[in-house]
Amino acid sequence: MHDIIIYDTTLRDGNQAEDVNLSLEDKIKITLKLDELGIAYIEGGWPGASPVDTAFFKEIATCGLKTARIAAFGSTHHPTNSAANDKTLAALIASNASTLTIVGKSAEVHVREALRVTPDRYLDVVGDSVSCLKRAGREVIFDAEHFFDGFADNPDFSLAVLKKALEAGADVLVLCDTNGGTLPQDVAKAVRRIREYLPGTTLGIHSHNDCELAVATSLAAVEAGAVMVQGSVNGIGERCGNANLCSLIPILELKSGGAYRCLPEGRLTLLCGVSNYVAEVANMAPFSRQPFVGRSAFAHKGGIHVSAVNRNATLYEHIPPSTVGNEQRVLLTELAGRGNIVSMARRFGFHLDKDEPVVKGLLSELKDKASHGYDYAAAEASVELLLLRKLGRRGVRDFFHLIRFRVLESKQHNDARPLSEATVTLAVEGATEHTAAFGDGPVNALDSALRKALSGFYPRLQEMRLIDFKVRVLAATDQYKGTGSLVRVLIESADQRSKWVTVGVSCNIIEASWQALIDSVTYKLYKDENENCTKKLDG
Template identity: 50%
Template sequence: MSSRKEVDPGSEEAVTIYDTTLRDGAQGENVHFSLLDKLRIVQKLDEIGILYIEGGWPGSNPKDLAFFQEVSHLPLRRSRIVAFGATRRASLSVEQDPQIRMLLDAGTEAVAVFGKTWLLHVREVLRVTPEDNLAMIRDTVSFLKACGKEVIYDAEHAFDGYQDDPDYALDCLTVASKAGADWVVLCDTNGGSLPEAIAQLTRLTGQKVQCRVGIHTHNDGELAVANALAAVQSGATQVQGTINGYGERTGNCNLISTIANLEIRLNKRALPPGALSRLQELAYFVDETANLAPNPRAPFVGRCAFAHKGGTHVNAIGKLFRSYEHIDPGIVGNRRRILVGELSGRSNVVLKARELGLVLREDDPRIREALQQIKEREAKGYEFEAADASFDLLLRRLLLPFSPFFQLVEYHVSIRRFPAKKYEVCEATVKLSVKGQTVYTVAEGDGPIHALDQALRGGLERFYPELARIGLRDYKVRILGQMGGSAAATRVLVESSDGSSGWTTVGVSTNIVEASWEALVDSIEYWLLRLEQPRDPLSSYTG
């Protein structure tokens, strides 16, 4: 069940979401976006319904300048692109400042400019007088407004500045407001504030300025989302952040978690109706575009967010989902997962089987056999938590008539190295029995496992041409137990995909090639089984 109240969307208070993934998020370590990446992300954010998208600083690099030229040609339905910059330089008039001119040349309806709020930065970083800093804020905001821009003023270090000198910090905010800013955004730039301090200054700012108030938090104290929510509860109506919390140092406010909490817990509309169910899709899309692995433990959208392992928990979940789930995972586009491992009980097997389309009774004696096999295999190093497909096959082999799609006769893997040429050849030969015929295949690959995979597929595709659709997406190896040295068991996890869905299989052996073969075979058999034997007949099977 959902904990979200069903209300008329028109009665909900709206919070404006301002995405800065392409600028502030791109400042995070290992986060890189090409021009095409940035344009694709803009299209996805617009599709989801994010109102403001900060595209970058047009004066900082050629790629950002090119971005603003290209993005102007996208037919956006909802989103407004924002160009980002700073207040004018102390030594120049606003009309003479080249970076202000670039802000205008970006051609966006809205611009965001940041200015100093903390006297430490005014005196030690800018090295200007407090009065000069106020003039820089006033001149920049009023000039951009006179040019017809919507102006979002980011008050950098607002909370540290307020702690240092409350009167001066408030002067910076009110000067921006009086100059015509449409928004004054309070920035917890160092990320060290607590929710109480965030709430206090947000309330006070709302009383002092004549414009709308926003919040921009960083996650150095792991409170960026909590601080953003505290600001909203204290009157802020814009939240700035990044998808998946990308950003400088430990990151920015994670908009995925923030949006979910705003809509589900605070009953505030952050996205258009129906878009909340696409949160996981959005999170994964941005991770994929950035070439980063999704965080499996991310709240709301992570693979583990609604995963249940302990027998007591799983037993309760089987009776009442909300006993151990704070929301229905489908609300944010996620799904429930029942894990099976050494801590499993009968309920884990029953519910996991149901998740896979198999319906078992609690008193089915084969459940005990399945548990015993699971625990014996996990003692040897198998890990079914991360290998749903191998567990699916294990259950089917135990509970249903199961005929393998092929049988191995033999395989051989060789590596020939030519040191003088700094070159090597990895070759695999595989002999299979398929549908009464013997098939012998030879293939080369980038490594022994790739060669083995190529030979296996090459032998099977004439019988199962659909196999051309699937491929390896990830390959992980872990050595189990240090005491065995080079003879220790090896666990291999293989993640495969057909382009629309993915699955993971596991193999364990003291021989890494054998462990890999086991995982590869499971991967192919699982997919062929899904292809040729739909879930429906299995779901009606009760034994």
Template identity: 50%
Template sequence: MANLTDKTFEVFDTTLRDGGQSEAVGFSVEDKLQLTEALDHLGVDFIEGGWPGANPRDDAFFEAARGLTRRHARLLAFGSTMRAGNAPAEDPVLSGLVSARPDGVVIFGKAWDLHVELGLGIGLEENLDLIRESVAYLKAQVGLVLFDAEHFFDGYRADPEYALRTLDAAVAGGADRLVLCDTNGGSLPAQIGEAVDAVRTRFPDTVAGIHCHNDGGLAVANSLAAVEHGVRHVQGTLNGLGERCGNADLTAILPNLILKLGYRGGALGTAELERLTATSRLVDELANRSPQNNQPFVGQSAFAHKGGVHVSAVRKDARTYEHIAPEAVGNIRRILVSDQSGKSNIVHKLQELGLMERLEGNDAAVTQVVERVKDLEHQGYQFEGADASFELVVRRVIGDLPEYFRLVGFRVLDAKRHAGEAPESEATVMLEVGGERAHTAGSGNGPVNALDHALRKALAGFYPELREMDLVDFKVRVVSAGGGTDAAVRVLIESGDGHGNWGTVGVSANVIEASYQALVDAVTYKLAKSGRSDHLQAGDSFAERAEAGLDASR
């Protein structure tokens, strides 16, 4: 089987081609070039770049990809067997594959008699001729040819001998790999194993591959079953992207094969696996998708612990509730703080934030923090995405947070003067710092943005570091009222200053009030992390400093 040993397998990534067929996903040429470099860096053996001749974007990609320097991965072009009645050299699909000048080609042919007679409308023997002649022509022109036996498992269940004869034809043409496709995604692991056994018996000297879709939710399980039955070439996409329910997810297949079953990819071992989470998130970013938090291995919640009993056990030995070390796939452990938190959660979070030294030996303070967090979460607060607000809660409980300013009042106006014009938003705030008061105003793209501008303009003269701040993201969620809480709206704000980002939260029955709470926490956290311990710098009056803040922000 080529240079593959019993514990070595090939990794074939089709994110750029099959993954690009996901609903609402469309990779640009630049996206595909960036992903090609990332996949090569990860250590995959083959990258399926697209179907040259099918659209201008794939043609442009293969042309641009010639300028990439790859360390290991081979770039393959995808297409079909030639049309009935065509000569190989005159077939536009085969010509397009050759013209793209890839490192190899992948062509699919029909392995299910139903598709041959109904889909292609030709005889079964003619289909075998198309497969053999297409593979032979591409083998002579390109060198490396992989044959995708489309609908192989459905075909094998319908007519085992004919499905195997399609592979005979590909081998006769010189195919380097026989890839068995569960195209409809409905097979079960036992069915995969039975068919793979028959293929391995009939073709012991040709590398067999597996390509599964996830319509039955079993693409990863089916791929692992195929490997256990002798397949050594594994195809899939990162994050399971693909048409309908997606393809087999390599972010689950690879760690299971490498960490659980002891296999190694050609250039992808335990060291390369540590890049998996970062590569997964790059794919989601370029696909303009929100990462799936509960995705195995690479999801943000894959190693997140919330229940107090779990956290207590994990702190003693992570193996109690983690099947692998998160670092093995480039992920991290997260301890969540919520109304389900026990003392262990809080202690771990305090250690993580560098606050535990302030509470050493003060069990009463830790208990106070636990009770305060539970009370706030009962009101509708959520600290899982708001570490900055959590830190401020702790510092307020232990009396370690200066009062940098005090709100006297604010007003927000939103006006739409004409039907064809955008609304205008303006906010005014009255703050007290050092015993003096002043009004400041700000406008913005919406009421929250205006309020943010007004607040920071008022304070920038006193605290110049606030000029570095920006509002990065803003989320609103309606939370259920009841159970003794009046909370109706939760606002999560992400702020940044060029050195890092932090999250804060506010809750109120009024979205503007909730936003203000989150904004105040964001500003307060910035001042606290800047090392501010003073309430107010000596010198100029509040009005002079507020005016300086306004001028600096104009």
């Protein structure tokens, strides 16, 4: 088995993504999570480039990491300076990071046109920069920027840059597909050539995803002899992103016949959680169709698929979802079969036969609702409530009944903010509750009034918070079109333990929101009551 060194650049290259801006606290949180996963190297940023990056290295030194080495990133010294008086190199050394990574040009066209120096002068820059950092007693990784483009154009110069860095003491030479345009076979060919030219050298790969090939080119480099792989969690990074470690790591560990190991034993099951955690800290919506760790990676919708999966999951799943910390999901939609119902019921602890009348009836009801726009594939909490009510099982009850609600919207003049007010009358546990509340919009006003009516009876509702609110106009019909079209509202809610999604559909956006809202509240109350019953039984 070969150990592959995973070098994470989420905090530096990932932070250069258009829609990512990590604070110091964000970087510390992600670093601790990556250390828990067992990542070998974590690139913290460019000291001196921003106050956040400079502060990171001071802060992380006090955190007591268990697995990861922290790398500081910078560049070769400016050609008009010497290594001894270069601010970038000085900031790298001052970071006190045990590993220093510097990027250097390895394509002659970049040296001549971007830096406007001769190739010979730049070779001296590379050698002097690496030597300066090695004299400071640090491990040095040399990132050969634009290597593959340069190698295709002038291989002699690109190889000379690598040799110069190696002779100056670089511990690892990383080949960068900076523009993300190199094909896997060309990467493999170049890596094999370098292994012949510089035998015994520790080589790495740093791929960008501009051709959707960053994972493929990284794998090609490893097969050709590279032992370090650089990438980011969820593939975030400049332009189209970097090689996605959430795909690379499981491919190497699970698809190589045991040839490669990337993480300490038992850590791979943490991968899905780390992916979601980084997305949340970076304030990004997780990509549901992301391989291995995406919410849809092991989701089954078609009835034929589900029927097969119920017999043998490997018929439609290339790995057990649990190996990467994910889970199988069976979706209930207009494409569902009875096997979907049976599988969903089993997930909630009910063992049904697909020929039972309740299964046929529930499937018919689901298909009818789906035809009217209810998206139960995305709203599993609403599905669970529907299933439990249909089965008449203990735990789901009517915690409250709506008597009436009213929403008032007013606006006095063009520059004034609209005023939203909602009144709600409910029957709750034998009492009638009538409340009113203002809000930032009609849905917020309804939510506030509903909570006010229920909080005296169910105080744990205070734990519940809104995570996401989505509205989609459905396809027009003869009955519903234009501004009278049906709309679907999805509400994602959360408490301290979990998240859940509910759905509502109506030509009235307030009514659709109310449907999703009361399902969300009911689901929270159902979970809490179930939890209390379990504790009493255990006691």
